[in-house]
Amino acid sequence: MGGHTSPEDIKKETRTYLLVFAALAVATVITVTVSYLDLNRTQAITVALFIATIKGGLVAAFFMHLLSEEKFIYSVLVLTLVFFVALFVLPISTLADAVGEHFVMEGVEHGESEAH
Amino acid sequence: MEIPYTVEVRPDTGLYNAKMGIWLFLASEVMLFGALFSTYIILRTGNPDWVQHSMNVPLATLNTMILISSSVTVVMSWASLRLKNFARFRMYFTGTLLLAGGFMVVKAIEYNQEFSQGLFPWSDNYMGIYFALTGLHGLHVVGGMVVIGYLLGPGAKMWRTAPEQYVNRIECLGLYWHFVDLVWIFLFPSLYLL
Structure with a gap:
């Protein structure tokens, strides 16, 4: 990601950042909600780490521009x-x-x- | 002598040097936190008498929200600088610093609650790894706050003398900050919910 992008592109990027933020917030709520469900240990670990991986992927892909x-x-x-x-x-x-x-x-x- | 590739891209890597440096640093950080996560798994799976304390999930959820918000403000501040809007950059960057401070305050409240319940790093394996991981992560937050404070204060002069280099510094700080957020994203379920 360099500094040679047009202002329109940068504004578009900022909209994406806000969408990613919304997705991260929703995923956090889901993670906490799921932890209160009566899942066995394997299911709980799988679901929690799956959601964490998606959240981490969003941060890396969009905020850290790894895409x-x-x-x-x-x-x-x-x-x-x-x-x-x-x-x-x-x-x-x-x-x-x-x-x-x-x-x-x-x-x-x-x-x-x-x-x- | 002028330091090369602070702004212009190095032909062999396709990056300016600071960005290459920060990514190499982050790679070493992955191994640092990875070693502690690996230790946590070994300790937990290897101990049939594992004691799992129920931690303060609402406070940790609040801290998760604070950190992801700070990730957004830091990336928005970088975008504002690229749009040459220094006032907006300053607003978002100050917001990041305040959110980071908020994270540490919440963490301090949480630690205080744990100490008052007689839970210390030496209490058991879970508390040991909990304080090691969250403490190390907290140190990273404090380190980030020092750099943000510098870039907002004395370091901001560079915006007038070498604006492109300043934008690059903010990008590097942002990459570090997102990594700190990323680590918390995995710490939160591992230590609080499982």
């Missing part, structure tokens, strides 16, 4: 996204394995080693 940016910025963001996903997937995947889990061998009392 029409330079390639360089997209490259930076793709690289960031890769590391961001790794930041979540790597620690969370450790929950799926058994490394570090406490287990008790049959016939051995807690705290005793086999040598005793």
Whole structure:
């Protein structure tokens, strides 16, 4: 987004900003309302994060002008996204394995080693 | 020596340097907050005895509204400057500063309520991550307020001496501010509603 846009274009942009604001306000009300519904935990997390992602997308696309940016910025963001996903997937995947889990061998009392 | 590419676009990136800089900074910020969000998930999923306190949702909803309003005022102030309407820019930009101040006041009220209920960062894992995330986010709001204050006050002289560079500074501040809003958009449901 540069400074070489016509005044008409800028005025059009400001109308879009107001529409986005209205959408964000409505989405916030929906998020809070849904949190009072009797949803199970998975449903609640899915709905809340889905709405948050839409809101975040609106902010990034319109307020941060990511709909029409330079390639360089997209490259930076793709690289960031890769590391961001790794930041979540790597620690969370450790929950799926058994490394570090406490287990008790049959016939051995807690705290005793086999040598005793 | 004049600093290059403060206004004109660098041919290889297609951006002026400050904009490239702010996006690289925001990328590092994504990782900073991402690490804390990841920690929150690990702590919560890994603890069968997780204590979830019910926080003040109405105050947090009010703060969400305040922050998204401030995102609009900051982008409107940038648009006003591009239309060369400094008076309107000043109005929107001052509005952004006031909204940011309002956010911090509401947050202070909320913290005060939590302290009076005996809830401190060391109380349990939830309160620890809650104060770490909201505190770090609050520091970002304060940082933004300092820059907005500077650009409204002494920094505004640049509008007369180098108007294009000033517009670019406001755009960079705006990008930072939208990011602060974006983080809150995810913090709000994660900490208050789930």
